[in-house]
Amino acid sequence: MQAELAVHERAKSAALPVARSAREAREKRLALALLVPSVLIPMLLMLTFLFGIGMTFTQWRLTTGFVRFNGLDNYLDLLTRRDFWHAFAMTLKFSLIDVPVELALGLGLALLLNEKLKGLRLWRTLLILPLMTPPVVGSLLWKVIMRPTGAGILNHMLISMGLPMQGFLGDPGQALPSLVAIDVWLYTPFVATILLAGLQSLPREPYEAALVDGASAWQAFRHITLPLMVPYFIIVGFFRAIDSLNVFDTIYGTTSGGPGDASRVLNMMALEEGFLWYNLSIGITVTVFLWAVCMVVGYMLFRHVQRERRGGLA
Amino acid sequence: MAVAVADISGPAGSRAQQQVKSAVMHVLIVLYFVVAVFPFAWIVGMSLKQPADVIADPPVIFFAPTAENYESVLLGKRAERGEQARTDIPRAFRNSVVIALASVAVAMLVGNLGAFALAKLKLPAREWAAFFFLSFRFAPALAFIIPTFVVYRTLGLYNTHLGLIIMNQLIAIPLIVWTMRSYYEGISHELFESAWIDGADIWETIRSIALPLPSPGIAATAILSLIACWNNFTFPLLLGARETQTITLATITFISYEQVLWGQMAAAAVVTIVPELILGVLVMGYIVRGLTYGAVKE
Numbered sequence: 001m002q003a004e005l006a007v008h009e010r011a012k013s014a015a016l017p018v019a020r021s022a023r024e025a026r027e028k029r030l031a032l033a034l035l036v037p038s039v040l041i042p043m044l045l046m047l048t049f050l051f052g053i054g055m056t057f058t059q060w061r062l063t064t065g066f067v068r069f070n071g072l073d074n075y076l077d078l079l080t081r082r083d084f085w086h087a088f089a090m091t092l093k094f095s096l097i098d099v100p101v102e103l104a105l106g107l108g109l110a111l112l113l114n115e116k117l118k119g120l121r122l123w124r125t126l127l128i129l130p131l132m133t134p135p136v137v138g139s140l141l142w143k144v145i146m147r148p149t150g151a152g153i154l155n156h157m158l159i160s161m162g163l164p165m166q167g168f169l170g171d172p173g174q175a176l177p178s179l180v181a182i183d184v185w186l187y188t189p190f191v192a193t194i195l196l197a198g199l200q201s202l203p204r205e206p207y208e209a210a211l212v213d214g215a216s217a218w219q220a221f222r223h224i225t226l227p228l229m230v231p232y233f234i235i236v237g238f239f240r241a242i243d244s245l246n247v248f249d250t251i252y253g254t255t256s257g258g259p260g261d262a263s264r265v266l267n268m269m270a271l272e273e274g275f276l277w278y279n280l281s282i283g284i285t286v287t288v289f290l291w292a293v294c295m296v297v298g299y300m301l302f303r304h305v306q307r308e309r310r311g312g313l314a
Numbered sequence: 315m316a317v318a319v320a321d322i323s324g325p326a327g328s329r330a331q332q333q334v335k336s337a338v339m340h341v342l343i344v345l346y347f348v349v350a351v352f353p354f355a356w357i358v359g360m361s362l363k364q365p366a367d368v369i370a371d372p373p374v375i376f377f378a379p380t381a382e383n384y385e386s387v388l389l390g391k392r393a394e395r396g397e398q399a400r401t402d403i404p405r406a407f408r409n410s411v412v413i414a415l416a417s418v419a420v421a422m423l424v425g426n427l428g429a430f431a432l433a434k435l436k437l438p439a440r441e442w443a444a445f446f447f448l449s450f451r452f453a454p455a456l457a458f459i460i461p462t463f464v465v466y467r468t469l470g471l472y473n474t475h476l477g478l479i480i481m482n483q484l485i486a487i488p489l490i491v492w493t494m495r496s497y498y499e500g501i502s503h504e505l506f507e508s509a510w511i512d513g514a515d516i517w518e519t520i521r522s523i524a525l526p527l528p529s530p531g532i533a534a535t536a537i538l539s540l541i542a543c544w545n546n547f548t549f550p551l552l553l554g555a556r557e558t559q560t561i562t563l564a565t566i567t568f569i570s571y572e573q574v575l576w577g578q579m580a581a582a583a584v585v586t587i588v589p590e591l592i593l594g595v596l597v598m599g600y601i602v603r604g605l606t607y608g609a610v611k612e
Contacts, residue, residue, distance in 0.1 A: 024436060027435050027436055028435070028436055028437065028438075030431075030435060030516050031431040031435030031436065031437040032431075032437070034427040034428065034430060034431040034435070035427070035428050035431040035432070035437070035443060037423075037424040037427060037428070038424040038425050038427055038428025038429075038431075038447075038487060038491060039428065039443065039446070040424075041420075041424065041480065041483045041487060042446065042447065042450060042483065042484070042487055042488075044480075045450075045458060045462070045480075045481075045483070045484055046446075048458065048461045048462050048465055049453075049457060049458055049461060051461045051464075051465065052457060052458070052460055052461030055460070055461060055464070060464075108342075109346060112339055112342060112343050112346075113343075115339055117336075117339060117340060117343060118340065123343055123347060124598070125595060125598065126347050126350065126351055127350075128594050128595070128598060128601060129350065129351065129354060129591065129594075130350065131594065131601070131605075132541060132587070132590040132591050132593070132594035133545075133587050133590070134544070134545040134546075134547060134562045134565075134586060134587075134590075135545065135547070136547045136562060136563075136565070136566060137562060137565050137583050137586050137587060138353075140565060140566065140569075140579065140583060141353035141354070141356070141357050141583065142353060144353075144356065144357060144360060144576065144579075144580070145352075145353055145356060149371060150371040150372055151369055151370060151371040151372070151373055152373070153356060153373050156372045156373050159372070185349075185350065185353070189350075190605060193601060193602055193605065194602055194605060194606055194610050197602040197610055197611070197612050198610065232610065235606055235609050235610060236606075239605075239606065242451075242452050245454075246454045246455070248454075248455065248456070248548060249547050249548070252547075252551075252566075253566055266454075267454060267456055270454075270456050270460070271456065271552075274456070274460050274463075275552060280460055280463075280464065283456070283460050284456075284457070284460040284461060287454050287456040287457040287460060288457060290454045290456075290457070291453050291454055291457040294452045294453060294454060295449065295452060295453070297452070298448065298449065298451070298452030299445075301452075302445050302448055305609045306441065308609065309609075
């Protein structure tokens with residue numbers, strides 16, 4: 001009886017590692033099998049993109065179907081074109097104004113929504129309104145409000161306050177700031193929602209300690225809240241940086257890059273070159289350039305997220 | 315749970331100071347939301363205006379409402395006064411529903427498998443696979459649209475529902491893979507271990523653990539990808555034409571070189587936004603994870 005049991009035990013302990021490694025091998029095969037379908041479609045589209053990179057080394061006219069290999073000509077052409085540098089500068093300018101404003105406003109909003117205020121449920125519901133709106137439709141709402149005539153409600157308000165009428169989206173000097181304003185309206189809720197999640201996950205202990213030490217509210221905010229919120233700022237900051245570099249819908253819906261070239265960002269230039277002048281290869285070269293910029297920023301975000309995942313954010 | 319800065323102003327802050335602070339905060343929040351909600355209120359108002367009221371200078375705040383714009387937009391009824399766009403909104407709405415639903419159905423099926431594999435199974439180069447998916451989220455849409463345009467023209471996928479459904483995978487699959495991965499990672503590994511030791515095969519494990527446990531997350535992720543596909547504008551703009559026009563795209567067709575049909579555009583905008591708001595409110599509790607692709611959890 002005892003011998004039998006011992007044999008049984010031995011068999012069990014011998015079988016376990018074998019079973020484990022066999023299972024791990026099976027698990028790996030299985031993982032690949034599960035991953036293949038989800039990789040397949042993006043892989044096909046990635047191949048298309050690689051084909052697009054190939055197109056940057058050609059002269060590809062849409063109208064005539066003319067295709068000719070021309071080496072680095074497209075890249076060299078762009079580097080010497082003033083409108084390319086203008087579009088690049090506009091893209092950076094848009095992003096560099098847009099993101100800090102959204103982060104600052106979003107933080108303020110998140111701090112408010114983290115307080116015990118009346119109607120909090122209503123506020124948090126209203127917060128997601130612009131988030132659910134298609135950006136192009138959101139920009140149309142503002143196009144209506146910012147109409148450059150007296151029929152526009154914003155101008156009507158200015159006039160009734162005794163201020164001069166403004167051109168907004170129709171004014172070369174105001175087009176980009178107006179677009180930033182629309183983007184801020186669209187995406188501040190995004191920033192606020194994520195920062196609010198961050199605020200709500202902060203530990204209580206440091207604040208209790210600060211209270212004992214007699215720290216002021218501002219000191220607690222400056223030395224506890226802000227440092228603890230850094231990972232959240234990085235995540236929203238990167239997301240917004242990438243999306244604002246990629247801005248397209250809001251501009252297409254309102255100014256189409258105008259007036260003149262006042263809001264002609266890289267995406268608008270690519271669209272015009274590709275689909276208006278039928279110069280597909282120049283269009284794709286512009287977007288490949290933008291793609292590279294976005295990938296660098298995106299990879300930094302990815303690395304940050306990887307680190308946080310190991311450390312366990314929230 | 316909420317750590318309010320106000321909590322720690324402690325004995326230093328007198329009652330009166332607290333009240334002032336609270337009043338200021340209420341004013342600020344109301345101010346923000348007045349500005350944030352105003353465009354929606356204005357467009358709803360505009361969608362109920364008659365052509366003369368729409369273009370009135372100065373703008374009219376109080377007016378006799380009319381359903382004319384909605385009748386014209388939704389039922390194709392000819393406006394008694396003024397012009398009418400030739401945009402077929404009911405068809406655009408159908409297109410949006412068909413394309414978004416089909417896109418999400420495909421993406422949920424394959425994306426969830428991928429997410430599960432990335433979260434719970436040992437895999438070489440797992441992180442690179444994860445970055446591969448994420449890279450689509452960062453890429454400018456035009457970088458994929460221009461070469462796809464050439465390929466679709468050759469393959470006959472240009473201006474087809476299928477073509478747009480394939481393109482939407484660029485949006486839906488990365489979102490689903492990354493968001494669902496974070497849900498699957500949240501399930502304790504011991505649960506899977508014990509299921510496997512009990513001899514359950516992978517399909518049983520998925521059916522008994524991986525699907526039921528995060529099911530609210532699965533539903534929320536599906537809805538968020540539905541909204542993302544619905545909101546997309548560039549794919550139908552450049553890879554489709556009248557036959558595949560979606561509602562998001564149709565809204566903008568009321569603006570042409572000759573004229574802007576503000577009232578009908580406003581009605582179309584309302585029709586575009588309303589279904590999304592309903593869906594959005596449903597998934598409010600899950601929005602943070604979806605927006606950050608699982609990087610931040612609520």
